[in-house]
Amino acid sequence: GGSQGGATTPRSSWTGGFGEEPSEKSRVKLEVRKLHERLKDCGIEIPLNAEGRKKNQDRFASDGTLSSKFSSRPRSKTCEDLQREILSGTSRIVFEEGTATRYTDILQVNVVAVLQGEEHCLIERERFDIQGGGRRNLKLPLRKKLRNPDKWRAEMRLALLDLLDLSEGWQEEFLVTDEGSLKVYEADPTSCDLGAEYPGLPTTSMMHEVTVKLPEMDSIEDQETLSSLGLPLGHDFVTSDVTIDERVRIHVWCWKSCKEEQQLALGNFQQYLDRHGIAVNQFGNGTMKPLETLYREVVINKESVLVERIGSNPSIFRDLTLLQIRVVAEVYRQRRVLTSCEQFLDDGRRRKVRQLVIHKLRDGDNWAQAVPVAFQERLGVPRHVFDECFLLDEDSLYVEESMRWSNGYPIETKYTMYCVTVTVRDISHPGLSELGLPRGNSFVSKDGPIGNEKRGRLHVWTWALDEASADEEDIDKEEAGGFGGSTIENICRQLQEASALVSQTVKHAHGSELPLERALAKISGCQSKLVRLDTENSDFDAKRFFGKSKHLGGQSAGVLADFISSNFTRGARLGGSRSGTAVAKHRHMSVDLSAAELAAAQRPISDGMPEALKAIRRGIEDFGLDILAIAHSNPTAS
Secondary structure (H helix, E strand, O other): OOEEOOEEOOHHHOOOOOOOOOOHHHHHHHHHHHHHHHHHHOOOOOOOOHHHHHHHHHHHHHOOOOOOOOEOOOOOOOHHHHHHHHHHOOOEEEEEOOEEEEEEEEEEEEEEEEEOOEEEEEEEEEEEEOOOOEEEEEEEOEEEEOOOHHHHHHHHHHHHHHHHOOOHHHHHHHOEEEEEEEEEEEOOHHHOOHHHHOOOOOEEEEEEEEEEEOOOHHHOOOHHHHHHOOOOOOOOEEEEEEOOOOOEEEEEEEEEEHHHHHHHHHHHHHHHHHHOOOOHHHOOOOOOOOHHHHHHHHHHOOOEEEEEEOOOOOEEEEEEEEEEEEEEEEEOOEEEEEEEEEEEEOOOOEEEEEEOEEEEOOOOOOHHHHHHHHHHHHHOOOHHHHHHHEEEEEEEEEEEEEEEEOOOOOOEEEEEEEEEEEEEOOOOOHHHHHHOOOOOOOEEEEEOOOOOOOOOEEEEEEEEEOOOOOOHHHHHHHHOOOOOOOHHHHHHHHHHHHHHHHHHHHHHHOOOOOOHHHHHHHHHHHHHHHHHHHHHOOOOOHHHHHHOOOOOOHHHHHHHHHHHHHHHOOOOOEOOEOOHHHHHHHHOOOOOOOHHHHHHHOOOOOOOOOHHHHHHHHHHHHHOOOHHHHHHHOOOOO
């Protein structure tokens, strides 16, 4: 600054000559200095600019840390770099109670192509910073910082253009985005060098991961662009880009087998578990799930987190958040709960379970929004069917926490369980037939791909009696294999259930015989019940029984007695005779009921009606049949 008339002006208010306003460049420098000072107040020392970083590099060089022009050590950035990121929207800083935290979003694009019949993923092997002299061994898919996470599709197209030189038209024509592959999770700072960019500055980053696929090579006519991507043979190739601070970077790319990359990562994961005292030899034995399943849960799907315990002995535990859904339906006037009773793994193992509908919640998931997702993924119920047929009782929510050893993995697990009840509104809706409704049949659902060691599984579901709301008689019938109806009702239901189990198993498992054993057992059970029914009803005199009824007229009682005798008892009696001629006569008898008599025979259930007649009336109503009307309209029908 200068002086005029004895007045002085502080240097921080002006740059350039006297009387000039600060330029844009000067204002940026001022903001950088302010940021630098605020970080220092939080105990965070970041070089102000490139000159400050050079001093640090010279110090490292004097220690022998930097031995070549291109160092493999990640290039630390300056406050100028951080200010540029803040202005561009790729980073934000939150100052709170004497601390500072950096927040950023990263887009990871898994570019997949089929080479020689096997899927390969595009990997950035190395990156060179020409001006800064930095060299980084990355071995990571394509990554770029996001400005606006809600517009990840547009920013993905821009990243493919900037880093791979793929025009938007080419992307539109040849790249297929797998929308269902999008995952959002908190990134591990060590996996993306976020902490190395600004040492000492705590950084939290959300990773937005998505997969895009290239079609068959023969279908792409633009061989020049394919060649620039190292295709179709899968050669390494090089691209370049310019950063927001006008630095030139060189990227070295290669194509890696997805299977080999997963095996390598799985091996590293196994070593990590072994170092922290986990018995890795127990995975895949007995009821334990394979190691690949835990790897997919933790690393790929981000459905749980392994937490390291602080102490002299390194150990870890699994932190898992679950949504448990109690699906309730009223079947044959009984409250029933959907329960998984068996699981069949594609390696031939079979697990007996007793489990409600379970869905894993990722960090940040809203439990209420996850309920219809769970129905879709676990039971195959489309969203529109869920909205029409199910009622979520949000007031039923309660949360449980527990720490115990997992039943599926040899690792201690902290469970946070969100428990909620969902009620079936209309069991007769055609969209619920795959769930065994309205009869309450067992059914099969699939979890993941089946066959060829793809680690999928089949779940056998049953509508179990809600014992909390049932009386002792209903519980005894349930334990005896009944379903609250008559023997004939149970036989019909189980036969239909067996048929559904067979057809659903073929549909889901492509011929797997595992749950077919259950279907065959049900058919065998039906045969036993038929034999027992035949034996128990052999001496039942229906005509004598209904002749005592005060609620049916003589002819009506006789018709109903004859119908039951000829169809549900062995060797029905007629005047003490059990001859075949007598039975045949009953099966082809003529019925002539007046409208008044027919109406009296079909009156609603009343308190004074005998219990046996009530049971018959309920059975007729459950099956939707009017037996007397059928007999009246078909005089010669059996």
